[in-house]
Amino acid sequence: MSEYTAPALGRGAVEVPEPGAVTLVVPTFNESANIRQLLHRITESVPARLPCEVLFxxxxxxxxxxxxxxxxxxxxxxxxxxxxxxxxxxxxxxVVEGLKAATSDWIVVMDGDCQHPPSLVPELVATGERTNAALVVASRYIEGGSRAGLAGGYRVAVSRGATWLAKALFPRRLHGISDPMSGFFAIRRSAVTADVLKPLGYKILLELAVRSRPRRVAEVPFVFQDRFAGESKSTAQEGLRFLRHLAGLRTASPAARMVGFGLIGASGFVPNLVGLWALTALGMHYVPAEILANQLGVVWNFLLIEQLLFRDRRAHRRWWDRLGRFALLANADLVLRIPLIALLVGRFGMGALSATALALVMTFVLRFVGTEALVYLPRRTDRKRAA
Structure with missing residues (x-):
């Protein structure tokens, strides 16, 4: 096997087995002013002995x-x-489309605004070959790295806060990854599992690390550089997408979804009580007022679970179908709970308080399972089409 020498940021040259080829995947959105400079830097930085192709x-x-x-x-x-x-x-x-289309042994993902230095590409690949890692992350937060290119204290604070939040939510999956917000990394094509990825917004490394993290991960430091031209695409809307993305990743398992379902259900008491107060203040009898106010809680819960728990499973039914099924389950919960409490008290001799608590747990589990199966589970025709 032939050899090539990759620079190691002042730590001396490192000889590693030459990989078959490298595909640079560069996602772009209105970056025309940066393209020529980026390709020029890639031409200057990537050795001729490292076979390279660029896919925008x-x-x-x-x-x-x-x-x-x-x-x-x-x-x-x-x-x-x-x-x-x-x-x-x-x-x-x-990026996922690029991962699917790439044919090289190694895939390097980098931005198109020249903030990720192409001169680091050989070292990312060299580190992967030397350590037998399947994923190599360019990090701003290890020794030798810097976030200098982040414009202003606000973006620095947002970046650090997002990193802290992600690592707090996924301590095991992100162990050993100091910069999960990085958009600059190398991954072996053999380790890519693009079909399980469900990206939302900018943070593809976070998506990849949580859903299909390779067993061995390495890091190299890099200095986040200033934009060559144009303005940052980071906006408040992207920040909200990031939070939705985090919620979706955190609730990917049924157990986590059940916890989230319970917390959202508990939050529904707020609109329920507000609605009850408003309707009774307008002179409505408390019984019909409670029935109507309960529907406010149902709608509140539906909107939250749509955004936070089942965002990627909404395409199988129309919104009005999902809302109708969810409301039917929620109201059936109320109808079922009273006779269930009576059964537990009369037949099994339980106290009213313990019977009510057990009934709440039982109907909650039934409602969660019903929501999964009857509202958000793909229909048989959809499953057959996907197969």
């Missing part, structure tokens, strides 16, 4: 695809562009 996955609404094709004429390596008319999953979705 583009969601742009400007002339970025045309600029890529024109700039590719001057490159000594293959450059391709995959333009998506529908940017499903945002930047993360673009």
């Amino acid at each position: 996955v583009d969601d742009s609404t400007d002339d970025t695809p045309e600029v890529i094709r024109a700039a590719a004429q001057d490159c000594p390596f293959p450059v391709a562009v995959l333009h998506r008319e529908e940017p499903v999953g945002g930047l993360g979705g673009a």
Whole structure:
């Protein structure tokens, strides 16, 4: 096997077995002003002995695809562009499309705004080969790394807060990954499990590490650089998408979803009580007022579980079908609870308080299972089509 030498950021050269090839996957959205500079840096940084190709996955609404094709004429390596008319999953979705399309032994994911230095590509691959890691993360938060390119204290605080929150929610999955918010990493194509990924927004590394983390992970430091041109795509809306993404990842297992379902159900008491207060204040009798107020709680719960628990399972039914089924289950819970309490007290001799508590637990479990099976489980025709 032939050898190549990769730079190691001032720590001396490291000889490693040469990988078959590297595909650089670059997601882009209106980055036309950065394309030529990025390709120029890649040309200067990646050794000729490291076979390389660049795949842009583009969601742009400007002339970025045309600029890529024109700039590719001057490159000594293959450059391709995959333009998506529908940017499903945002930047993360673009990366997943690139992972599926890549054919090289190693895939390096990096941004198209020149904040990720292409000079680090050889070391990412070299570190993976040397340590036998399947995933190598470029980190701003280990010795030798820096977040210098983050503009302003606000973005620094947001980045650190997001990192802390993600690591707090996934201590095992993110163990050994100091920068789960990084968008710069290398992964072996043999370790890619793109079909299980459900990206939402920018944080594809977080998605990959939580849903299908390779067993062996390594890190190399990098200095996050200033943008070459244009403005950051980070917005408050992306921040909300990140929080929804975290919630979706955290509630991926049935047990976690059940906990979330219970917490959301408990929060439904707030609109229920507010509605009851408002309706009785308007002169309505408390019985019909409670029935109507309960529906406010049902709608509240439905909206939250749609966004936080079952966001990726909503395509199997129309919204009104899902809402109707969920409301039917929620109201059936109320109807079932009273005779169940009477049965536990009269037949099994339980006290009223303990019977009520047990009935609440039993109907909660039934409602959760019913919601999973009758509202969000794909219909048989959908499952057969997917198969």
